[in-house]
Amino acid sequence: MTTRLSLLLSASLICLGLSPARAAIDHPDTAHADTARAAHPAQPIERTSSGTITIDGKSIAYQAVAGTLVVHPHGWDDSDETVQHQTPGSDAHAIDGNPDATASMFYVAYFRKDSRAESRPVTFIYNGGPGSSSVWLHMGAFGPRRVVTNDDTHTPASPYRLIDNPQSLLDVTDLVFVDAPGTGFGRINGKDKEKLFWGVDADGQAFTSFVTRFLAKYGRYNSPKYLFGESYGTMRSAVLVNDLQNQENIDFNGVILLSQILSYDNSVDEPALNPGMDEPFVLALPTYAATAWYHHKLPQQPADLKTFLAEVEHFASTDYLAALQQGAALPDADRARIVERLHAYTGLPADYIRRADLRIDGGEFSKTLQSDDGMTTGRLDTRFSGPALDPLSEEAGYDPQSTAISSAYVSLFNDYVRKTLNYGDGLTYRPEIDIQHWNFHHAAGGPDATESDGPANVMPDLAQAMKTNPTLKIMLNAGYFDLATPYYEGIYEMRHLPIPAALQKNIEFHQYRSGHMVYANIPALTELHDNIADFIRRTDNQPAAVASAP
Numbered sequence: 349m350t351t352r353l354s355l356l357l358s359a360s361l362i363c364l365g366l367s368p369a370r371a372a373i374d375h376p377d378t379a380h381a382d383t384a385r386a387a388h389p390a391q392p393i394e395r396t397s398s399g400t401i402t403i404d405g406k407s408i409a410y411q412a413v414a415g416t417l418v419v420h421p422h423g424w425d426d427s428d429e430t431v432q433h434q435t436p437g438s439d440a441h442a443i444d445g446n447p448d449a450t451a452s453m454f455y456v457a458y459f460r461k462d463s464r465a466e467s468r469p470v471t472f473i474y475n476g477g478p479g480s481s482s483v484w485l486h487m488g489a490f491g492p493r494r495v496v497t498n499d500d501t502h503t504p505a506s507p508y509r510l511i512d513n514p515q516s517l518l519d520v521t522d523l524v525f526v527d528a529p530g531t532g533f534g535r536i537n538g539k540d541k542e543k544l545f546w547g548v549d550a551d552g553q554a555f556t557s558f559v560t561r562f563l564a565k566y567g568r569y570n571s572p573k574y575l576f577g578e579s580y581g582t583m584r585s586a587v588l589v590n591d592l593q594n595q596e597n598i599d600f601n602g603v604i605l606l607s608q609i610l611s612y613d614n615s616v617d618e619p620a621l622n623p624g625m626d627e628p629f630v631l632a633l634p635t636y637a638a639t640a641w642y643h644h645k646l647p648q649q650p651a652d653l654k655t656f657l658a659e660v661e662h663f664a665s666t667d668y669l670a671a672l673q674q675g676a677a678l679p680d681a682d683r684a685r686i687v688e689r690l691h692a693y694t695g696l697p698a699d700y701i702r703r704a705d706l707r708i709d710g711g712e713f714s715k716t717l718q719s720d721d722g723m724t725t726g727r728l729d730t731r732f733s734g735p736a737l738d739p740l741s742e743e744a745g746y747d748p749q750s751t752a753i754s755s756a757y758v759s760l761f762n763d764y765v766r767k768t769l770n771y772g773d774g775l776t777y778r779p780e781i782d783i784q785h786w787n788f789h790h791a792a793g794g795p796d797a798t799e800s801d802g803p804a805n806v807m808p809d810l811a812q813a814m815k816t817n818p819t820l821k822i823m824l825n826a827g828y829f830d831l832a833t834p835y836y837e838g839i840y841e842m843r844h845l846p847i848p849a850a851l852q853k854n855i856e857f858h859q860y861r862s863g864h865m866v867y868a869n870i871p872a873l874t875e876l877h878d879n880i881a882d883f884i885r886r887t888d889n890q891p892a893a894v895a896s897a898p
Contacts, residue, residue: 395415529554613627634828729749
């Protein structure tokens, strides 16, 4: 892995509340049951429970299934798997005495009881990292129970509060929260297991296998189908929908993206390591402006955020971009003018901007914006702040938003999954895994294509999925205060997909006054729920009488 890819990996781990240091810890299994299960992952386990949730004044009864499904790497022949079931302990594919790689992927599915399963939409939901479980979306956004955390400050230590979630999407779709291979209660096992499951393409194939097996197990092949990915999960969604549609012949109704990044070349984390690529600075500028607005660090405070950001977006894509593209040839007078505009839009000192050659990356901005107050600005959600770890450092040493809420999510899920879902006794739940060997290279278009040597760019995959299924609808959701995947970056990527102009009408955009985890702000979560529910109702292709049934 190149140095730049290593740094991108460290940055991406923070995308879902994971610090690089924490993600590098592969928590050991101390329970005998967990150790035994890791050695024999080909025995799926499931537990069933039930509950009710009130959404928009209506009581909804549901069945919950917590379990695992076993998946195999690309190229697995399931005829040999039949031999394994007939001969327990055999390894049909093993030709050298080592068992072939398998993954038991943990999931929690919620099925509404008062509707016909075939006609009801089903949505597969996952976080990113990469190397993250789905605990964040499950417990913070759309599960029937939700964690309570502070809006933009550190949530005090336990006891934490778990409440009914009126913003759950169970009113419009069945929900399947899927943990990536090796996370949650899932485990990977066998020869070359990391290589075969931990990478852009390997991960996509594992999720492809999971989705097809789930549809078969629960008889949902003819249901309206959706993918929902957050952060790196948006990159996964592009690969996954293309693989499902063009390898498995399973068209999807929609792909819902939250906090998007489809090309790592657009990341504002360490862009200086890729000199000549100025786009990240341009795409992050509106988020810098929104953040400075929120913390009242602007020389003149605009009254309306959206009007202000429209002005910043225009400047970023015109004068600022043109200035950066001139490089050393930029005239001194023009440089001075750009410095003053950046100072007005970011609140950063003019001299700092000048010494940075007009280019400030995400870590530098987080460290500098509130440095006079001894504070570090959040990355996942720039509304958050925390004491600077090292006042003399050039970049932020941690993410205040991640440390502010992660304990509440992980603690309450561990309690909920055992006491309510009746799963996990004696097992260790892994919210994240060590993915230092993650393969960020990608074969655009499918697993049989040629792998690129550079950082992954899955824009061609999403474009191919849209062109081969021109009815596929895309919904992009983003927070104004997200510095991990800036909202303007997502807009830029969508507008630069290699698709016919007519297909741009299949894409819709929504922004919220929140951060990377939009749902951490309750008004934003309510708006997010309503927008997604409307999107599903408009795209599930059901007759009106069926779609309006309870």
